[in-house]
Amino acid sequence: MTVTWRHLPAPAxxxxxAATAAVEAAQARDSAAYDGAVPRLAGADRAGLVLGGVVRLLLEQAHPDGLDSDDVRQVLERCVRAAATWRPDVDPHVVLVLLAGALGVYDPGDDDTPPAPAAVAAHVPLLVVDLLAVTGVPFAGCLEAAFAEVARTERHDD
Incomplete structure (x- = not known):
């Protein structure tokens, strides 16, 4: 079933x-399609926020009792190893930053520069696909839930 997303406002x-195209290309391990989808995802304003929510939701599904450092290491290793079979440019540090950011524990501090939006866009679909495979949760449902969470947070911040 193809989701049209017509019910969402234009930015969402x-x-x-963009996220659906990148995730579908990653699921198919289609490098050409992925290379075409990632720039669109990188250019989508607030995509990182929404996809961070998707990653958090998927981590909660995969680890309902919480994550410890061994769980995080396992997710990182599994994702990077799987992605490296078709994306040799996968950067474990970027995946780790995405995991830490989704968990709310990433602080770049003085010694670390956050990954550029292009690097985030190139890596977050890889992490999402890994977590989708583990949880069996449909991507569209996770994306809808992440949009709802962003909207709820914005209403409370006003």
Whole structure:
């Protein structure tokens, strides 16, 4: 079933379309499609926030009792190893930053520069695909839930 995302406002729809294209390309391990989808995802305003929510939701599904450092290491290793079979440019540090950011524990401090939006866009679909495979949760449902969480947070911040 193809989701059209017509019910979303234009900025959210752009995130949904770009993210879906990147995730589907990653699931198919289609490098050409992935290389075409990632720049669109990188250009979608607030995509990182929404996809961080997707990663957090998937981590909660995969680890309902919480994550410890061994769980994080296992997710990182599994994701990087799987992605490296078709994306030799996968950067474990970027995946680790994405995991830490989704868990709310990433602090770049003085010694670390956050990954560029292009690097985030190139890596977050790889992490999402890994977690989707583990949880069996449909991507569209996770994306909808992440949009709802962002909207809820924005309403409470106003």
């Amino acid at each position: 729809r752009e995130i949904a379309v």
